[in-house]
Amino acid sequence: MPTHPEPRTAAALVIGNELLTGKVEDVNVSALAQALFPIGIRLRRVIFCPDEVETIRQDLDHLRRHHDLVFTSGGVGPTHDDVTVEAVAAAFGRPLVTSEEIRRLLEEVFGDRLTKSYLRMAQVPEGTRLVTSPRHRWPTVRVENVFILPGLPEIFRRKLPLIQEHLDIGHRFVSKAVGTRRDEGELAPLLGRLATEHPEVSIGSYPRWGDGPVRVRVTFDATEEESVDRALLAFRSAIGEEDLIPEGESEP
C-alpha cells in the first residue's frame, strides 16, 4: 500500500465578465476546493478570465498540460457570451459535434421551448465523454482531463458529488485546526520551526479580525492523519492548553 501517494493536481478556469466587473461574486472556487481536498486532489491554480474564445483556449491549453485535472466554470449557456465549449474544442484542436444524448435530454427538458439557441448546448468537442451515474442523470462533459461545469452556483454545486464519485481513488487529505489567543508575531518563530521539522505537513496561520477569543487559527494539512496529529501535538505542547481554543468552542 503506498502510504504517501503523489497527490493528483488540479486547476480551475473560471470564465465570466460578470466576475471581473464585480457584478457577481464567485462562490464556485471554494465549493470545488472543498470537494477536491477530501479526495486527495491538490487544487494548485485558479484563473478567472473573460468570455473570449482565444483567451480561454490559451489558458485551458496551458492548464491542461500542467495539471492532472482541469475544471471550467461558466460560459456554457445558449447566448453569444457562452463560448467555453468552442474554446475547449479549440484547445484540443477538435471539431464540435452534436451529442445525441444531450440533445435528447434538452428535448425532454425544454419540450416546445427548445429553440435553436438551446440546441447549441448539445454541441460538444469530438471525443467527449459524458460522465453520469444512477443518481446524476444529467451528464457532465469531460474532454480528456478537462471537466466542463456550468457557472450557475446552484447547478455547479450539484455536479460536485458526481465529480467526487468519479474521481475518488481512495487518496485523502486530512486537515485539523486549532485557535489560539496568541497573536501571529508571537507564534511566528514556533510555526517556522514546526514547518521545518514537519515538511510533510502544510501549516497555515490565519489571523482573525474582531473581538473574539481566537486571535489566530492554525491549520495542519497532510496526506496522513498521523502526520497531522504529530505536528498538531507539537504545536499544542509548545503553546500550552490555556492559550488554545479548540474548534467548536470559539465563535463561528
Added chain:
Amino acid sequence: MPTHPEPRTAAALVIGNELLTGKVEDVNVSALAQALFPIGIRLRRVIFCPDEVETIRQDLDHLRRHHDLVFTSGGVGPTHDDVTVEAVAAAFGRPLVTSEEIRRLLEEVFGDRLTKSYLRMAQVPEGTRLVTSPRHRWPTVRVENVFILPGLPEIFRRKLPLIQEHLDIGHRFVSKAVGTRRDEGELAPLLGRLATEHPEVSIGSYPRWGDGPVRVRVTFDATEEESVDRALLAFRSAIGEEDLIPEGESEP
C-alpha cells in the same frame, strides 16, 4: 477630450493555500473588481496561487508585464507562509530593504508586542513607493505597477478607497441592467444581434435560479453612457415593456 480612452488593464494575484484547500472563500476579488470598474480600469485576469515564492514570482512577473496594474492579495503577515513581499522583490530582481516609515508605524501599533517576526513586515523591495493620503495613514506598498494588499478582507476593503483615489484619472465604465421574464433560449438571437450591432458595448446575459419573476438579467457595459443607453433602448424595444422587470422591482 478623448471620448473613448483606451481603458487601463489590471490583474489580481490572490495568494493563499487556504483558498485552494477550501478553508476560506475569497471575497477580495469582487471587492477589487467593484472598486476598479467605476474608475474605468479593466480587470482582465485573476490568478489564485499557493504560498510559494517561486510560483508567485513567476506569476507576478508575467502579470506585471502584460497589464497596466497588478494587485496582490495575501501573504504579507509575519509567519513562515507569508512570502509575497519576498516574491515581489524577486519578480523585480530587487533586494529587500527596511522601510523606516513602516517600522515606525509598526512600533506605534505594536509597542511592547513588537517582535522580530512583526519587524519582517517592514521589509519591502528596494524602490518601493508608499501610497498614502491624509485619510489613509497606513501606507499601501506600491512597486512600479504592482500594489501589495493584505489578504484579510476587512483590511483589504479599507485599502480600496485609497487605491481608487490614487488611480482615478477620470475614466469611467458605465453599466446598466434589466431583468426579463423571457428565458435565455428565446433571448439568444436578439442578444447576439445586439452584440454585433453595438460592438462598443459588452452585453452579458445571466440566468437566475429559482422562482422569482426575473428569468434572465441582461447587462450593458461601456465607457460611454450614451452607448449603454442606445443598446439598452434597442433591447427594451425588441422585448416589449410587459416582459421587462426594471432593477429594484425584482427580488434582490
